[in-house]
Amino acid sequence: MKIATGPGGHPAGRILAVASGKGGVGKTVISAGLAHAFSKLGERVLLVDGDLGMANIDVQLGLSPDADLGDVLAGRALLEEAALPVLGGAPERGGFDVISGRSGSGALAGLSAQAVSRLASGVTALALSYDRAIIDLAAGADAATLRLALAADDVIIVVTDEPTSLTDAYAFVKTLRLRDEGAAPLIAVNNAPDEGKARAAYATFRKTCESFLGFAPALAGCVQRDGKAPDAIRAQQLLAHRHPNCGAARDIEALAGALARGLKAA
Ligand SMILES: Nc1ncnc2c1ncn2[C@@H]1O[C@H](COP(=O)(O)OP(=O)(O)OP(=O)(O)O)[C@@H](O)[C@H]1O
Numbered sequence: 330m331k332i333a334t335g336p337g338g339h340p341a342g343r344i345l346a347v348a349s350g351k352g353g354v355g356k357t358v359i360s361a362g363l364a365h366a367f368s369k370l371g372e373r374v375l376l377v378d379g380d381l382g383m384a385n386i387d388v389q390l391g392l393s394p395d396a397d398l399g400d401v402l403a404g405r406a407l408l409e410e411a412a413l414p415v416l417g418g419a420p421e422r423g424g425f426d427v428i429s430g431r432s433g434s435g436a437l438a439g440l441s442a443q444a445v446s447r448l449a450s451g452v453t454a455l456a457l458s459y460d461r462a463i464i465d466l467a468a469g470a471d472a473a474t475l476r477l478a479l480a481a482d483d484v485i486i487v488v489t490d491e492p493t494s495l496t497d498a499y500a501f502v503k504t505l506r507l508r509d510e511g512a513a514p515l516i517a518v519n520n521a522p523d524e525g526k527a528r529a530a531y532a533t534f535r536k537t538c539e540s541f542l543g544f545a546p547a548l549a550g551c552v553q554r555d556g557k558a559p560d561a562i563r564a565q566q567l568l569a570h571r572h573p574n575c576g577a578a579r580d581i582e583a584l585a586g587a588l589a590r591g592l593k594a595a
């Protein structure tokens with residue numbers, strides 16, 4: 330049987346989940362930025378808002394979807410019908426498709442385990458029509474978030490250099506590996522004041538994981554603190570579109586490059 334491969338030679342439909350322990354660490358900024366960056370590398374990309382309680386990709390990107398995950402889960406739309414193109418959806422412009430959650434409602438927070446499993450299966454099936462799907466997860470490690478993370482081929486945990494972020498991320502790694510002992514999530518350090526502090530935060534985190542879990546997560550990359558990120562959110566635009574070549578956008582591009590080259594846990 331011939332297996333379809335994407336532009337990088339990897340199997341089409343590879344799923345990347347972007348997680349964190351603590352909220353507000355930059356998962357959505359990084360998820361949307363990675364979608365754009367992978368697209369510029371020639372991939373067809375699907376970005377899914379997997380934050381079922383507090384979805385907000387549509388708000389961050391200024392989208393007005395006709396259908397969202399709420400409609401899909403209520404049987405009013407098919408998953409693929411909820412995919413809205415951003416920047417024409419075309420890789421040559423860095424475009425991609427977005428499936429929005431139900432922003433500002435919290436209505437999807439209490440989904441049954443079966444409904445979340447159906448959603449995970451649906452995303453896995455739809456991802457085969459793309460080179461890569463990115464799931465922007467909710468903060469924390471509740472059952473729905475873990476279920477979506479376990480459906481992914483790669484998991485990145487976004488951390489900052491704050492101890493609260495690192496302890497919550499540790500809890501996420503521990504919980505994920507209790508469910509799947511082979512899980513090897515990668516780390517992205519976001520919003521550190523400088524590269525040295527970012528790397529020091531990662532070193533602390535790695536040491537803790539090694540000591541207590543016998544597992545050392547690899548560093549996928551660091552994204553610098555950049556005032557252009559909140560500015561882009563206020564303008565409801567993609568960071569790399571509003572501020573092409575700003576520091577954080579360049580770092581996210583480098584992160585996408587490392588992932589596309591198939592970075593694996595060290
Ligand atoms: N590299 C950065 N530099 C400066 N500010 C940043 C950076 N990354 C994210 N931010 C800011 O942090 C805030 C939270 O970002 P974002 O919404 O992406 O976090 P999140 O992890 O998705 O949050 P939630 O857990 O609520 O979903 C935003 O105001 C954003 O502008």
Ligand SMILES: [Mg+2]
Nearest residue numbers: 356357380465
């Ligand atoms: Mg978010």
